[in-house]
Amino acid sequence: MISVQHVSKTFRSGGTVTAALQDVSLEVAEGEIFGVIGQSGAGKSTLIRAVNLLERPDSGTVTVDGDELTALAPAELRRARRKIGMVFQHFNLLAGRTVRGNVELGLEIIGVDGEQRRRRALEILDLVGLDDKAGAYPAELSGGQKQRVGIARALAGNPKVLLSDEATSALDPETTRSILDLVKKINTDLGLTVLLITHEMDVVKRICDSAALIEGGRIVEQGRIVSLISTAGSRLAHELFPxxxxxxxxxxxxxxxxxxxxxxxxxxxxxxxxxxxxxxxxxxxxxxxxxxxxxxxxxxxxxxxxxxxxxxxxxxxxxxxxxxxxxx
Incomplete structure (x- = not known):
């Protein structure tokens, strides 16, 4: 479902050049939850933003559901991105819109009519357990509820892929568990492919089928969790069982x-x-x-x-x- 091949990305600030990604390759199978784990500055956020080309790679290819995004013209890329939903660490909700209005936003942008938007938003809010909050505003919600709205907004366009950019790192442990359980439920019920980044091994333990370890912009290890457990010298396995x-x-x-x-x-x-x-x-x-x-x-x-x-x-x-x- 997701294929990243030999992707590199550098950033320039003044006279300084920083290599955020260095020849990164990974593949995410359809219907699985794939976690990328690493410390701050390892390149996790750049990687996930490269998957939907919010950050365009300097080299390499990114393919999602058969579309090579790195080869598409702008109009084609906009259409291809409709297959991809994204959930952000800090929610990124519009304070002046209700919960339902936030969920409808993406549908509104692509021209879905008002009644269809309303029905779809209420359907998705029911899925994430917030059907009773449709008329509330973000300021009235807890952190966990805000993230559920973010997930609902990402799902409104019926994507095939969900990207999660440290979606639980701003939440307390109990709320984190409830959000991860929701992501797993969505993955199971909708057959959605999920690529998430995190610095917390507990996230990988709880819901991931596969994982990759990134350091210094390079993938140093990746594979199915069940395979990594039985691989001698696996750093991910050692982190799973410290x-x-x-x-x-x-x-x-x-x-x-x-x-x-x-x-x-x-x-x-x-x-x-x-x-x-x-x-x-x-x-x-x-x-x-x-x-x-x-x-x-x-x-x-x-x-x-x-x-x-x-x-x-x-x-x-x-x-x-x-x-x-x-x-x-």
Whole structure:
């Protein structure tokens, strides 16, 4: 649904040139929620604004639903953008318009008649749980309600893609969870493809099917969450299940076991201790529900060297778990 290929973007201010994006490529499958995570200044906002050409790349191509946006003339680009809705961090609502008026704005711009606009706005407001606020003004709403209006406005034109630019970063944790649950519901009910950027790993854990890590304007890792969990050395997987630095324990082998799906329900550590007569020490654990399945990482200390623990480590791997030796 979204294909970004070899996109670069620089900004010039005075004599300073800043590379915001450097040869960025990613693909978002139809119907999935794809999260781009990174710290401030990593290039996240520039990337998402490049997807609808609010920021035109210096090089590379952007294709959405088969339309290569970077190759379109202005009039064609305006039409293609109707497939793309966008939700902003700071809501960007018009204070002088009611909730319904804000939702109708995009439809008004493209020439939809008044009665059709009204019906569509009320339909979408019902979807986001604000049908009783149609006549209210933004100043009368909470932050979460304002963001729901922003989402409704983005959906009014029946887009195929929803872009979310740090849509929850200005909200408290409880409101953030409710907005993320709404985005997931919209994704499921409408089959909408969602590309979101965030600096919060909890957002990725809660609703994303795939994710990419961006640093210094470059994508350093990307993939399906379920695949990343079982990829040795994955930085995203380690961020999903943080255990801190591995301790150095002379005479012991320290391993991290990453598990998901069915392996999460088995008494793996107890079986390991019984089968091999090991005094296993649990040094840490992090468990999450991702994509509806339990997954996590456990850090263990096994007495003896890695060579001496080769059989139990191989046993764990044969059960479908990722095992990494992180200290000895």
């Amino acid at each position: 255990l801190g630095d591995a301790p150095s324990l002379p005479g012991d082998t320290v391993i991290d076991i990453t598990f998901s799906g069915g392996s999460a329900d088995r008494p793996v550590i107890a079986q390991l201790a019984r089968t091999y007569g090991l005094d296993v020490s649990i040094l840490g654990a992090a468990i999450e529900t991702i994509g509806g399945n339990q997954a996590g990482r456990t850090r263990l200390a096994l007495p003896g060297s890695p060579a001496g623990n080769a059989r139990p480590i191989e046993d764990l791997r044969s059960q479908g778990m990722l095992v990494e030796i992180v200290g000895e």
